[in-house]
Amino acid sequence: MINHIESKTKIILDSIADGVFTVDSGLKITSFNRSAEHITGIKKEQAIGRFCWEVFKANICEERCAMKHTMQTGRPVVSQSIYIVNHKGDRIPVSIFSG
Secondary structure (H helix, E strand, O other), X not given: OHHHHHHHHHHHHHHOOOOOEEEOOOOEEXXXXXXXXXXXXXXXXXXXXXXXXXXXXXXXXXXXXXXXXXXHHOOOEEEEEEEEEOOOOOEEEEEEEEO
16 A cells, blocks of 8 residues: 555656655655756656755755754745755756745
């Protein structure tokens, strides 16, 4: 039953045009959709199990991590504009939502 649910969840996440990823309590990536692959240039298989800051290299990772904030406070971060660094080293502007 769990594999069926995981399969449907993967299909839904991969159909979303926005880059979507999830992390565990240690901030390691547990899921990474196709749009996240496209935005970062990093394949899901390379992202899963890595710390999110290793993959996104965002300008907020060091001091103002949105994921950590949401996990500590229970309050989402909504529509914050940041930059990530893709696999080529280019800065990419994105809006983030954590919750």
